[in-house]
Amino acid sequence: MQMRKVYNWQLGRKAAYVYPLGRPKKQWAIIFDLNKCISCQTCSLACKTTWTSGRGQEYMFWNNVATKPYGGYPQGWDMGMLSKLGLQEWDGNKYIGKTLFEAAAKNEKILQHVADDKDWSHPNLGEDEVAAAIERGDWIRIPHRAWMFYLPRTCGHCTYPACLGACPRKAIYKREEDGIVLIDQSRCRGYRECVRSCPYKKSMFNVETRISEKCIGCYPKIEQGEMTQCTTNCIGKIRLNGFVSTPDNARKDNPIDYLIHERKLALSLYPQFGLETNIYYIPPVHAPVAYLEQMFGPGAGAAVQTYRSIRDDQTLKGLMVLFGSMEKVLHGFKVDNSFAYGYDEKGNEVVKVPVTEPMYIRDFYDKKLNVYRHNTP
Amino acid sequence: MVLKKIICVWMFLFLATGVASAEGKKKIFAEFVSYHKSVDAAKVGLNDDIWKSIPSSRLPLQRQFLVFPKPMDVGVKEMSVQSFNDGKYITFRLSWKDSTQNTGPKLMDFSDGAALQFPVNKKPLPEYFMGEEKRPVHILHWKAWRSRDKQEGFQTVKSAYPNMTVDMYNFDYKVKGVGTEKTQAEKDIFTPGKAAGNPLSFDHKEIIEELNSEGAGTLKSKNIENTSGDAEWKDGQWTVIFRRPLTVSDPLSARFVAGEKMPVAFSVWEGERRESAGRKAVSPAWAEVKVE
Numbered sequence: 001m002q003m004r005k006v007y008n009w010q011l012g013r014k015a016a017y018v019y020p021l022g023r024p025k026k027q028w029a030i031i032f033d034l035n036k037c038i039s040c041q042t043c044s045l046a047c048k049t050t051w052t053s054g055r056g057q058e059y060m061f062w063n064n065v066a067t068k069p070y071g072g073y074p075q076g077w078d079m080g081m082l083s084k085l086g087l088q089e090w091d092g093n094k095y096i097g098k099t100l101f102e103a104a105a106k107n108e109k110i111l112q113h114v115a116d117d118k119d120w121s122h123p124n125l126g127e128d129e130v131a132a133a134i135e136r137g138d139w140i141r142i143p144h145r146a147w148m149f150y151l152p153r154t155c156g157h158c159t160y161p162a163c164l165g166a167c168p169r170k171a172i173y174k175r176e177e178d179g180i181v182l183i184d185q186s187r188c189r190g191y192r193e194c195v196r197s198c199p200y201k202k203s204m205f206n207v208e209t210r211i212s213e214k215c216i217g218c219y220p221k222i223e224q225g226e227m228t229q230c231t232t233n234c235i236g237k238i239r240l241n242g243f244v245s246t247p248d249n250a251r252k253d254n255p256i257d258y259l260i261h262e263r264k265l266a267l268s269l270y271p272q273f274g275l276e277t278n279i280y281y282i283p284p285v286h287a288p289v290a291y292l293e294q295m296f297g298p299g300a301g302a303a304v305q306t307y308r309s310i311r312d313d314q315t316l317k318g319l320m321v322l323f324g325s326m327e328k329v330l331h332g333f334k335v336d337n338s339f340a341y342g343y344d345e346k347g348n349e350v351v352k353v354p355v356t357e358p359m360y361i362r363d364f365y366d367k368k369l370n371v372y373r374h375n376t377p
Numbered sequence: 378m379v380l381k382k383i384i385c386v387w388m389f390l391f392l393a394t395g396v397a398s399a400e401g402k403k404k405i406f407a408e409f410v411s412y413h414k415s416v417d418a419a420k421v422g423l424n425d426d427i428w429k430s431i432p433s434s435r436l437p438l439q440r441q442f443l444v445f446p447k448p449m450d451v452g453v454k455e456m457s458v459q460s461f462n463d464g465k466y467i468t469f470r471l472s473w474k475d476s477t478q479n480t481g482p483k484l485m486d487f488s489d490g491a492a493l494q495f496p497v498n499k500k501p502l503p504e505y506f507m508g509e510e511k512r513p514v515h516i517l518h519w520k521a522w523r524s525r526d527k528q529e530g531f532q533t534v535k536s537a538y539p540n541m542t543v544d545m546y547n548f549d550y551k552v553k554g555v556g557t558e559k560t561q562a563e564k565d566i567f568t569p570g571k572a573a574g575n576p577l578s579f580d581h582k583e584i585i586e587e588l589n590s591e592g593a594g595t596l597k598s599k600n601i602e603n604t605s606g607d608a609e610w611k612d613g614q615w616t617v618i619f620r621r622p623l624t625v626s627d628p629l630s631a632r633f634v635a636g637e638k639m640p641v642a643f644s645v646w647e648g649e650r651r652e653s654a655g656r657k658a659v660s661p662a663w664a665e666v667k668v669e
């Protein structure tokens with residue numbers, strides 16, 4: 001197929017896409033700190049009870065959490081895609097391999113891995129499975145020998161969405177105001193080209209309505225200046241939802257830009273697919289860097305190093321405590337010696353959090369109440 | 378330089394013949410007759426005796442080759458068509474071999490199907506594949522899913538996955554007298570296709586859907602005007618009949634006139650191969666049906 005060439009900053013080069021460049025005014029994004037996710041599935045349930053509690057949506061998790069390396073929803077979504085794409089190369093920070101659009105057969109728009117019914121039927125198969133057997137006398141070192149980590153995922157509301165490019169009748173659109181990708185429920189005819197084509201498998205077919213659905217990026221909340229349900233309900237405070245700029249327009253005081261572009265701590269998921277997806281991950285420090293590079297690109301090793309030095313980095317430390325500290329989308333932030341501050345679009349302060357929580361040490365024996373106390377941190 | 382000129386001339390000839398052969402493709406690839414019979418064409422059954430007296434035309438089908446994605450191969454490569462009319466209604470009876478019946482929706486289960494396409498206006502004749510802008514085509518689309526819906530009731534997630542267990546749907550939660558009961562409209566909010574009024578999400582009386590198209594990707598469902606159909610799968614073969622009035626009031630519908638030829642094109646989907654949308658078998662060009 002005759003493809004357009006569009007600039008993909010995650011690959012450091014122009015890449016093939018079905019349509020010409022059409023970046024939105026703002027681009028929705030979520031950053032996930034994988035070091036803090038405990039797979040409690042509160043995000044999955046927050047999403048499910050808000051958006052997918054209807055008939056035909058029983059199996060749908062627009063937000064899900066799986067255990068890597070073996071888990072996946074649908075099962076094998078990433079392994080299936082990677083094995084079809086085959087071995088590809090990065091040259092430094094430039095991707096010289098083929099993206100899914102570039103690897104498409106000449107009669108297709110995109111290389112596809114199609115998930116079967118059975119792949120969708122176990123949303124958390126492989127939970128807590130580690131990558132190796134635990135041997136007698138094993139002990140924990142970093143990175144772990146027998147490792148695993150949790151991978152929470154939503155739709156990435158990609159800059160170059162495969163679902164949108166694949167839809168034969170333009171029933172999928174990307175909103176100019178926030179970059180959120182939606183399936184027009186009145187226009188969709190249930191062909192499932194989006195379901196086949198999304199490599200992240202976040203377009204899903206509803207048997208009851210016979211058309212496809214996907215994560216809507218909580219656009220009614222975004223329109224109110226609030227973060228998504230999966231973000232605000234995260235009890236581990238691992239998420240930050242906001243707007244990401246292109247590298248040339250990045251603002252140091254935008255918390256999302258700062259983590260992605262300035263510090264390169266948050267990396268996109270499988271950038272080699274070529275969709276410029278907008279869910280970004282702070283990689284887990286205890287997993288092998290080679291695996292993290294396959295999943296998050298060549299910056300994974302440096303990101304792990306940066307994360308391990310956060311304790312000596314007041315700005316990053318401050319920014320990390322802003323995660324999960326408020327419902328409002330932060331367009332700006334500032335960190336001083338004691339506090340981290342978050343600002344809305346107009347520059348009004350919406351949150352102020354101590355960088356280090358104050359600690360109070362109480363006497364072991366309280367004379368006034370005549371009780372003994374343990375200081376449990 | 379001379380060589381360049383020769384190459385240019387050669388290229389021109391090559392292009393000219395290419396265009397000519399593309400023009401050739403626009404021509405009619407097959408003709409068949411819709412016989413005039415004094416049998417009620419609006420009510421004729423799938424296996425009524427009348428069909429034994431009507432010659433059948435075997436027509437080739439090929440992979441859809443104009444719009445991406447283009448299937449490399451298709452499940453159905455030949456079909457038969459018969460037709461007759463009674464002066465008021467016209468009926469088409471299609472049959473083709475398909476060893477698998479695909480009649481129910483699942484996440485990655487696709488429906489068997491067939492469609493007839495006619496131009497809304499014969500002159501100028503629209504592009505044979507899905508019509509073109511301002512030159513609409515009228516499509517009659519049968520889906521095996523709808524046939525089963527009609528027989529067994531609208532298939533739901535429960536019929537697709539009978540062993541599924543669900544704790545509770547929150548819109549079904551009710552305690553009498555405390556305002557927790559929901560109206561159907563309130564419940565439908567939880568079924569987005571229904572809430573958006575998508576025609577695919579509702580049960581229909583008829584197994585045939587009528588649509589207009591002005592080019593690939595512009596398909597639009599419209600109201601049925603006395604069109605009906607029947608379908609049967611037996612011994613590895615689908616037989617489907619489409620019945621409709623020769624003329625209806627809707628200006629975007631095909632009009633059949635006795636004594637005239639009507640262009641027609643066909644599509645067949647093999648659900649087992651996950652064929653849907655442009656992944657389908659199509660006729661190589663317009664065919665023509667002579668209405669007696």
